[in-house]
Amino acid sequence: MKLSTELQAFEDRIGHDFARPELLVRSVTHSSVASPTRQDNQRLEFLGDRVLGLVLAEALLARDTGASEGQLAPRFNALVRKETCADVAREIELGEVLKLGRSEQLSGGRRKQALLGDAMEAVIAAIYLDGGFDAAKQVILRLWSKRIDSVDTDARDxxxxxxxxxxxxxxxxxxxxxxxxxxxxxxxxxxxxxxxxxxxxxxxxxxxxxxxxxxxxxxxxxxxxx
Structure with missing residues (x-):
């Protein structure tokens, strides 16, 4: 499968070249355009949420070896919550490459927080399935870097x-x-x-x-x- 020009540019923005480009296509496919021959990104979203959580949990533990669970939990929650995922998605212009049904497009789906957050998790899963845990970890740590660095001040709910x-x-x-x-x-x-x-x-x-x-x-x- 050959990726569109838009998805090739998106690969550059996330920093991962897909050996299996169909995974990237699936990760940006919303359920509003799913069909028996076109899978949506919901299962990938489920997996990506877990991959993201593991990477960020490891990063927080390594960053502060003396932190208690009570200190780590709010930092972790701040980094993995849907709003944060959506913010990262906006930074890499994920909304521009989403495959949406007409009704979702007309209702502003490319800007919806929940939709962007879900798609960001699906993209993470696609990277994980394509290149393994280390590839997903590299992308996550780069995209979340400034948030990890500032989480001490931002994590308090x-x-x-x-x-x-x-x-x-x-x-x-x-x-x-x-x-x-x-x-x-x-x-x-x-x-x-x-x-x-x-x-x-x-x-x-x-x-x-x-x-x-x-x-x-x-x-x-x-x-x-x-």
């Missing part, structure tokens, strides 16, 4: 930190209230307000409720000087 701050002062857990939503249906923007029962609050906007809640919690922590 803002919602968890805000809840701990509140509990430490005898306050009830924070509440998260949707106070607005705008944008088209295929790319909505949610405005969430984080509230404490002492009257403190802060709002933030993002493309998913989860991300908006995290951003609101972070904004409130900054306001509190925590």
């Amino acid at each position: 803002a919602k968890t930190s805000l809840q701990e701050w509140a509990q430490g002062r005898g306050l009830a857990p924070p509440a998260y209230v949707e106070i607005g939503r705008d944008g088209p249906d295929h790319a909505p923007q949610f405005c969430i307000e984080a509230r404490l029962d002492n009257g403190e609050k802060a709002a933030a906007k993002a493309g998913s409720k989860r991300a908006a809640e995290q951003a609101a919690a972070k904004a409130l922590l900054e306001r509190l000087g925590a």
Whole structure:
């Protein structure tokens, strides 16, 4: 199989030349265009999630040999979560080479966080099946490098930190209230307000409720000087 010009350029961006190019094609094929003769990337996504987790767990252990499980877990979660995978996918322009059905294309599928995150995991699995664990590890460590380096400051879940701050002062857990939503249906923007029962609050906007809640919690922590 000969790859299209777009997929050849994508190979260059991820830093892996496929000996079995059909694996790359499958990894970027969404279920909306699957058929009996064209497999989608869902099974690859399942495998890629595990490969990604193993590589990053190893990297975190090697990076900080004295860290406890309690310290490593939030760092790991920050690196493997779907939002991070989607961010990496955007950096390598994965959305541009996705094979999508017409309805997904019209609904902004190339920009959807969940779809991009899933496809990123599928690409990792394709590299693993094509070149083995070392090949997948090399690509992951390069694409995640800056995130691994900054994970100490970024790993703390803002919602968890805000809840701990509140509990430490005898306050009830924070509440998260949707106070607005705008944008088209295929790319909505949610405005969430984080509230404490002492009257403190802060709002933030993002493309998913989860991300908006995290951003609101972070904004409130900054306001509190925590």
